[in-house]
Amino acid sequence: MSPIDRRLLIHMNWFLLGLAAMLFFVGVLNLYSASGFRLEEGMSVSSFYQKQLIWGLMGFAGMITFMLFDYRHLRTIAWPLFWVTVILLACVPVIGKTIYGARRWLDLGFFNFQPSEMAKITILVIGAKILSRSSDPLNIKNLAYVVGVGLIPAGMVITQPDLGSGLNILLILGGMILYRGLTPKLFKTLALVGPCLIPIGWFFLHDYQKRRIVSFMNPASDPLGAGYHIIQSEIAIGSGRVWGKGFLGGTQSQLRFLPEKHTDFAIAVFGEEWGFAGAMALLSLFCVFLYQMVVTAREAKDLFGSYLAAGVFFYFFWQILINMGMVLGLMPVVGIPLPFISYGGSGTVVNLCLVGLVLNVSMRRYVFKQG
Amino acid sequence: MSLYESKTQQPPKNGLLLLQGLILLLFCIFALRFWYLQIHKGEYFSEQARNNQLRQDNLYAPRGLLRDRNGQLLAVNEPAYALGIVREDCKDLDATLITVSEWTGVDLGKLKKVFKKSRRRVKPFEPLILVPNLTFEQVAVIEANSLHWPGLEVVVRPRRKYLQGPLLSHVLGYVSEVDEAELENDSDLAVGDYVGKQGLESVLEKRFRGIKGRRQSEVDATGRRLKQRILNPPIAGEDIDLSIDLGLQELGGKLLEGKAGAVVVMNPDNGQILAFVSSPSYDNNAFTDGLSQKQWVALRDDPRTPLQNRVIQSVYPPGSVFKMTVAGAGLHYGVITPEDTVYCPGHMKLGKYVFRCWKKGGHGETNLEKSLVQSCDVYYYKLGKKLGVDRLSEYAFAAGFGKPTGISLPHEKGGLIPTRKWKRRRFGEIWHPGENLNFSIGQGYTLVTPLQVARSISSLINGGRLLRPQLLAGEPAEEQGVIPLTDRQREIIRKAMIETVDGPRGTARRLRMKGVVVGGKTGTAQVVKLTDELKKMKDEDIPYKYRDHAWMASFAEKDTQRYVVVCMVEHGLHGSSGAGPIVKAIYDHIFKGKKGKK
Numbered sequence: 001m002s003p004i005d006r007r008l009l010i011h012m013n014w015f016l017l018g019l020a021a022m023l024f025f026v027g028v029l030n031l032y033s034a035s036g037f038r039l040e041e042g043m044s045v046s047s048f049y050q051k052q053l054i055w056g057l058m059g060f061a062g063m064i065t066f067m068l069f070d071y072r073h074l075r076t077i078a079w080p081l082f083w084v085t086v087i088l089l090a091c092v093p094v095i096g097k098t099i100y101g102a103r104r105w106l107d108l109g110f111f112n113f114q115p116s117e118m119a120k121i122t123i124l125v126i127g128a129k130i131l132s133r134s135s136d137p138l139n140i141k142n143l144a145y146v147v148g149v150g151l152i153p154a155g156m157v158i159t160q161p162d163l164g165s166g167l168n169i170l171l172i173l174g175g176m177i178l179y180r181g182l183t184p185k186l187f188k189t190l191a192l193v194g195p196c197l198i199p200i201g202w203f204f205l206h207d208y209q210k211r212r213i214v215s216f217m218n219p220a221s222d223p224l225g226a227g228y229h230i231i232q233s234e235i236a237i238g239s240g241r242v243w244g245k246g247f248l249g250g251t252q253s254q255l256r257f258l259p260e261k262h263t264d265f266a267i268a269v270f271g272e273e274w275g276f277a278g279a280m281a282l283l284s285l286f287c288v289f290l291y292q293m294v295v296t297a298r299e300a301k302d303l304f305g306s307y308l309a310a311g312v313f314f315y316f317f318w319q320i321l322i323n324m325g326m327v328l329g330l331m332p333v334v335g336i337p338l339p340f341i342s343y344g345g346s347g348t349v350v351n352l353c354l355v356g357l358v359l360n361v362s363m364r365r366y367v368f369k370q371g
Numbered sequence: 372m373s374l375y376e377s378k379t380q381q382p383p384k385n386g387l388l389l390l391q392g393l394i395l396l397l398f399c400i401f402a403l404r405f406w407y408l409q410i411h412k413g414e415y416f417s418e419q420a421r422n423n424q425l426r427q428d429n430l431y432a433p434r435g436l437l438r439d440r441n442g443q444l445l446a447v448n449e450p451a452y453a454l455g456i457v458r459e460d461c462k463d464l465d466a467t468l469i470t471v472s473e474w475t476g477v478d479l480g481k482l483k484k485v486f487k488k489s490r491r492r493v494k495p496f497e498p499l500i501l502v503p504n505l506t507f508e509q510v511a512v513i514e515a516n517s518l519h520w521p522g523l524e525v526v527v528r529p530r531r532k533y534l535q536g537p538l539l540s541h542v543l544g545y546v547s548e549v550d551e552a553e554l555e556n557d558s559d560l561a562v563g564d565y566v567g568k569q570g571l572e573s574v575l576e577k578r579f580r581g582i583k584g585r586r587q588s589e590v591d592a593t594g595r596r597l598k599q600r601i602l603n604p605p606i607a608g609e610d611i612d613l614s615i616d617l618g619l620q621e622l623g624g625k626l627l628e629g630k631a632g633a634v635v636v637m638n639p640d641n642g643q644i645l646a647f648v649s650s651p652s653y654d655n656n657a658f659t660d661g662l663s664q665k666q667w668v669a670l671r672d673d674p675r676t677p678l679q680n681r682v683i684q685s686v687y688p689p690g691s692v693f694k695m696t697v698a699g700a701g702l703h704y705g706v707i708t709p710e711d712t713v714y715c716p717g718h719m720k721l722g723k724y725v726f727r728c729w730k731k732g733g734h735g736e737t738n739l740e741k742s743l744v745q746s747c748d749v750y751y752y753k754l755g756k757k758l759g760v761d762r763l764s765e766y767a768f769a770a771g772f773g774k775p776t777g778i779s780l781p782h783e784k785g786g787l788i789p790t791r792k793w794k795r796r797r798f799g800e801i802w803h804p805g806e807n808l809n810f811s812i813g814q815g816y817t818l819v820t821p822l823q824v825a826r827s828i829s830s831l832i833n834g835g836r837l838l839r840p841q842l843l844a845g846e847p848a849e850e851q852g853v854i855p856l857t858d859r860q861r862e863i864i865r866k867a868m869i870e871t872v873d874g875p876r877g878t879a880r881r882l883r884m885k886g887v888v889v890g891g892k893t894g895t896a897q898v899v900k901l902t903d904e905l906k907k908m909k910d911e912d913i914p915y916k917y918r919d920h921a922w923m924a925s926f927a928e929k930d931t932q933r934y935v936v937v938c939m940v941e942h943g944l945h946g947s948s949g950a951g952p953i954v955k956a957i958y959d960h961i962f963k964g965k966k967g968k969k
Contacts, residue, residue, distance in 0.1 A: 135381060135382065135383050178386070178389055179383060179386035179387075179389060179390065180383050180386055181383050181385050181386055234408060234416065235416050235419045235420050236420070237405070237408050237409060237416075238408040238409055238412055238413055238415070238416025238417070238419070238420075239413070239416045239417040239419065239420035240409055240413075241409050241410065241413035241414075241417060242409065242410060242413070271405070271408075271409070275409060276405055276406065276409040276410055276413075279401075279405040279409065280402060280405065283398060283401050283402060283405070284398070286397075287394050287397065287398045290390075290394050290397070291391070291394055293390070294387060294390045294391055294394070297382055297386075297387060297390065298382055298387050300382065303382065306382040310386065310390065313390055317393060317394075317397070320397065321397060324401050325400075328401065328404045328405070328408065329404075330400070330404060
């Protein structure tokens with residue numbers, strides 16, 4: 001089988017590829033602004049955006065890799081992939097490397113590999129496989145099965161401890177379940193029971209996580225920590241007003257009142273420099289980008305592909321929702337980056353690979369038979 | 372594998388609607404929020420941005436105070452002035468550092484190093500401590516010129532001050548600036564903070580430290596503070612009362628002045644340490660500002676080793692003060708009865724070697740009591756020979772020797788109790804019978820700390836309990852074990868120690884006091900085997916480093932008060948003359964109340 005034939009190239013969703021590239025370059029430009037003012041923290045002026053460019057190149061290479069094979073092979077290897085992920089996650093507490101007090105990494109010599117990142121991709125694949133067996137709404141038995149499968153890697157990640165990634169895995173799977181739909185009776189039951197579980201979850205949170213939630217409700221209670229971030233990021237964004245202060249013109253972010261401006265709070269720099277106009281443009285870009293996932297999910301040749309596309313949709317959707325919600329002061333501060341805009345190596349690579357996966361599904365939508 | 376999917380399998384319609392709905396929702400929420408922040412409240416936030424000159428900095432918490440058992444202050448805090456630099460306000464970093472170097476006399480290279488090391492850990496709008504201690508003159512110069520040098524700031528913070536200086540250095544230890552490793556391991560610490568490095572300051576660091584406060588200030592363009600608000604006030608560290616009696620400690624320090632040695636005063640009933648003197652000492656205040664390399668080397672290489680804590684870190688042969696332990700072993704294993712006698716002709720032969728008693732003419736018929744009172748060596752040679760090394764060392768371990776006492780101070784030594792196994796491992800040799808004889812008079816390989824001796828004497832008069840020595844007032848007694856002697860056996864040894872003081876031929880007669888029951892045991896520990904030439908010399912003519920160590924181990928009881936006092940003087944020659952007067956002076960202080968303290 002030749003990996004790419006001409007038909008595939010014709011049917012490829014070039015629009016989606018273009019959107020991803022645009023988002024990525026907006027991100028690099030923004031990083032240039034966020035890190036390009038004064039020497040700080042021992043990093044050279046250019047290091048953040050230059051590094052991001054390098055990660056981007058690796059990401060686009062990964063994207064092509066994720067397009068080359070027929071995505072339906074993933075269906076065959078879904079379970080082996082799942083168990084390999086579980087074993088890798090199990091290795092983490094035993095031989096893992098501890099960075100910043102959490103044991104999340106496996107040292108592969110040339111780089112530190114984070115199995116929880118892999119788990120996010122695995123959950124897409126295994127979720128798509130299990131859910132695509134039928135398109136009927138899920139009954140309680142099937143729901144329990146899917147959730148049970150998802151809880152294994154999620155629970156392992158949460159105990160690393162990495163609550164953020166663990167919940168991320170559950171949210172992606174949860175989104176895919178909603179995509180398939182529940183029987184009306186089950187839906188009603190869960191709508192009643194679900195909210196009652198929230199207070200129980202409170203007990204499982206670490207103290208610092210509880211503090212963040214309290215400081216979100218009342219930013220003044222922690223003006224130095226999480227509350228400080230929210231106040232400063234609101235000032236930065238708000239002062240951008242309609243047209244922004246112009247590229248490299250942000251005073252708040254440039255004067256370093258804004259913390260973490262190149263990672264989780266990158267969008268605040270953007271909001272300050274490009275104003276409401278820029279923010280709307282970026283938000284629209286994200287929405288059209290997400291819509292391409294929906295298009296792919298609708299036109300996919302099979303249910304497996306459709307669920308894969310929906311899974312990737314939720315992978316991006318939650319990150320955008322949570323990061324923007326946090327920076328805009330609508331949600332507690334949790335460390336989740338904004339896809340393509342925040343600085344970060346493994347995040348960028350995984351994002352672009354997943355775009356490749358969607359392109360893979362999309363370009364094979366007319367292929368009925370594999371040669 | 373079938374690659375054909377059923378035509379009836381369509382993507383879930385409702386699911387697709389859901390995804391589109393979610394996109395719409397996402398857009399609406401955030402578009403509205405951006406509109407609210409940037410347009411509706413844009414004016415307000417722009418104003419905020421112009422005024423966004425809020426700064427926050429630390430308010431340093433004073434360390435907890437230290438007092439003695441009677442409430443006398445031992446360690447306090449005084450304000451100190453440090454020079455900080457706020458990077459964000461600093462217009463020309465290089466010029467500023469050069470100026471700082473001129474003002475303070477600190478080498479420019481060192482300033483640059485401090486700055487480089489700390490910049491990663493200090494926020495750009497917070498003062499980074501460049502020079503931890505400024506004199507008043509320097510403060511005046513800096514305050515007068517600060518207008519021209521935006522970014523420079525005098526930071527006031529509490530600094531540790533030890534009121535008695537060297538007297539308590541070995542107990543309290545000292546504080547100085549945190550190092551890299553401590554910063555790594557403790558997220559509460561910041562560059563320039565003081566932490567305990569030795570003694571109780573280090574052991575109780577967490578209790579002494581307190582919690583930093585936070586202050587918010589509005590600053591103008593040059594970084595000057597306009598308005599201030601305390602966000603949270605600093606919380607001082609815990610105050611701690613020691614078991615130490617400052618009067619006794621001072622007396623002990625005075626008595627050991629010019630000598631090398633240690634004095635321990637312990638309450639045998641609860642393990643509380645009333646005096647803990649190690650001489651010579653060093654001034655722990657000197658460490659607060661950081662010693663220069665030269666000062667540090669001078670202190671470290673001082674031949675009198677003032678940094679050595681002689682109460683718990685120096686190990687000495689115990690000499691005759693070990694005889695109580697050997698006597699205890701004899702009684703415990705039933706090798707002797709108190710009535711058994713040994714004839715001492717002044718020496719004992721073992722193979723081709725001759726072991727001498729300190730008294731040339733010999734002690735004649737000697738029983739257990741007489742052997743302790745007159746410190747007869749031959750009695751113990753014979754006892755040691757009968758006991759053998761295994762039982763001797765087993766008993767010595769049970770009596771608390773050969774391992775640290777567990778006092779809450781760092782780097783305590785355990786001393787050494789030899790065993791067959793130890794000797795094989797250490798020298799690759801078997802144990803020789805002659806070594807039993809040395810062992811039984813506290814010579815040879817045996818090494819103990821003065822604190823171990825004090826604890827062992829305590830166990831003889833407190834019902835056999837080995838107590839953990841305590842340095843904090845009010846800390847409950849902590850029993851670590853019971854020595855293997857019956858009440859009657861302990862009483863025999865105790866009686867003999869009293870007779871050593873009271874009896875006409877006792878070696879510790881100078882401890883005698885009216886109205887107080889005092890028991891004691893002298894010890895003279897050989898430092899080197901004296902050559903015949905040295906032996907003929909008068910004491911005063913023997914070179915200092917060849918002179919014997921002098922020990923005095925004692926207890927005193929009056930009504931319900933009981934004390935154990937152990938004194939050890941390096942190269943003090945004889946227990947009774949070298950260490951005895953010191954112990955006597957301490958009892959005089961305690962019972963005659965020369966300084967009027969309980």
